[in-house]
Amino acid sequence: MTTDQQDTDTAALDTDVLVVGAGPTGLMLAAELRLGGAEVVVVDQRPGPTTESRASTLHARTMEILDSRGLLDGLGTPPCEPRGHFGGVPLDLTLPGPYPGQWKVAQTRTEELLERRAADLGADLWRRHQLLSLTVRDGADGAPEGVEAETIGPYGPVRVRARHLVGCDGEDSTVRRLVRAPFPGQDARRELLRADVSGVSVADRRFQRLRHGLAIAATRDGVTRVMVHEFGRPVTERGGGEPDFAEVTDVWKRVTGEDISHGTPLWVNAFGDANRQLARYRHGRVLFAGDAAHRQMPSGGQALNLGLQDAFNLGWKLAAVVRGSAPEDLLDTYDTERRTVGRQVLANIRAQVELLLGGPEVEPARALLTELLAVDGVRRHLAGMISGLGIRYDVGGGAAGPDAPVD
Numbered sequence: 001m002t003t004d005q006q007d008t009d010t011a012a013l014d015t016d017v018l019v020v021g022a023g024p025t026g027l028m029l030a031a032e033l034r035l036g037g038a039e040v041v042v043v044d045q046r047p048g049p050t051t052e053s054r055a056s057t058l059h060a061r062t063m064e065i066l067d068s069r070g071l072l073d074g075l076g077t078p079p080c081e082p083r084g085h086f087g088g089v090p091l092d093l094t095l096p097g098p099y100p101g102q103w104k105v106a107q108t109r110t111e112e113l114l115e116r117r118a119a120d121l122g123a124d125l126w127r128r129h130q131l132l133s134l135t136v137r138d139g140a141d142g143a144p145e146g147v148e149a150e151t152i153g154p155y156g157p158v159r160v161r162a163r164h165l166v167g168c169d170g171e172d173s174t175v176r177r178l179v180r181a182p183f184p185g186q187d188a189r190r191e192l193l194r195a196d197v198s199g200v201s202v203a204d205r206r207f208q209r210l211r212h213g214l215a216i217a218a219t220r221d222g223v224t225r226v227m228v229h230e231f232g233r234p235v236t237e238r239g240g241g242e243p244d245f246a247e248v249t250d251v252w253k254r255v256t257g258e259d260i261s262h263g264t265p266l267w268v269n270a271f272g273d274a275n276r277q278l279a280r281y282r283h284g285r286v287l288f289a290g291d292a293a294h295r296q297m298p299s300g301g302q303a304l305n306l307g308l309q310d311a312f313n314l315g316w317k318l319a320a321v322v323r324g325s326a327p328e329d330l331l332d333t334y335d336t337e338r339r340t341v342g343r344q345v346l347a348n349i350r351a352q353v354e355l356l357l358g359g360p361e362v363e364p365a366r367a368l369l370t371e372l373l374a375v376d377g378v379r380r381h382l383a384g385m386i387s388g389l390g391i392r393y394d395v396g397g398g399a400a401g402p403d404a405p406v407d
């Protein structure tokens, strides 16, 4: 990486790959790029890693990936739960392999681990730097081909020139907007309200279907996470903001009959059933991974896992391309492989959302699925989807293989 002073106000630096976003996807990608010998700069507008209690599940395929990078020791011994679900219908996720089941790891912990690894491998992480604009240079004007990004940081604007840029900037991706990447799909129509609450005593329930809605509750270390959906209730427009605790307690009361309004809310949010996917993950020298490439309800804990696996697939390929040891079109295999997996995951999530948030009209479908899951082949098929162990990439000649990690 080189730096210079372009004009009096703007610092500039050159690198192989600029990663926008230091969430789990961007951090995983940065480390994989370094492992493959590429220079990488990561910019993130936030001052530090998320402190929000977001994803809490690592699936078997992700565990295998982390193991292949020697990262599991850093997670200690996380609790493992073989029981998963498909749209709230119990599903045993156990499949042959070293890490059957789902592993309970807070997203904050996963990010901490990935950030340390990216830094140890020499990735350059610039926090408090927001991407504002980008220009893709095709070399026609004699300037080197690549991407030029304008960011603003605490010390002013910084221009980053890179050979490739990867948008790992989450569901409201700025990169997606700047390159006007088509992002077809549907907006949210329904939502689950969620709150972490202290000072309440609520019985644990997994996916309790009551007359008026769905209720979920689990208490750990004195904090109760409640999730609730009232059947037929559409998404509430809040101008991008989070729901009030009062909204959660009102809906909880209507669905369960219980009053939790005396509790102390530690974190309140709502997540909807929006379901969108980029038409292409590669736009020339600009690529996308993680939530920037696909928006989905995190049903079955698949969202974070999908992003980490995108990064794992892309990292070694992009490193090989920037080092000149592979042609540019290797990147098209990232697009086809991960877009196919993403499409399958988004489809299973849409089916799950119907089963989960639908009212009494979905009971026959739920009963039938319960019956079908007693057939082991059906159970294994769905467990393969959720855990990621069912993923097979077409590697030509009728063969199928997993990712090809860098040694």
Ligand SMILES: Cc1cc2nc3c(=O)[nH]c(=O)nc-3n(C[C@H](O)[C@H](O)[C@H](O)COP(=O)(O)OP(=O)(O)OC[C@H]3O[C@@H](n4cnc5c(N)ncnc54)[C@H](O)[C@@H]3O)c2cc1C
Pocket (backbone or CB within 6 Å): 020, 021, 022, 023, 024, 025, 026, 043, 044, 045, 046, 052, 053, 054, 055, 056, 057, 107, 129, 130, 131, 132, 168, 169, 170, 171, 172, 173, 174, 175, 269, 271, 289, 290, 291, 292, 298, 300, 301, 302, 303, 304, 305, 307
């Ligand atoms: C409230 C909430 C609850 C969730 N719960 C679950 C769950 O229970 N289970 C599950 O599997 N998943 C859950 N998810 C989803 C999971 O957190 C995401 O799938 C995961 O974080 C995606 O990782 P990412 O790295 O792709 O994107 P993100 O984690 O969103 O990271 C994107 C990063 O890009 C940065 N960024 C954005 N724009 C710019 C810009 N212009 N310039 C610089 N930086 C920028 C952001 O600051 C952020 O750090 C939840 C998500 C949210 C928001």
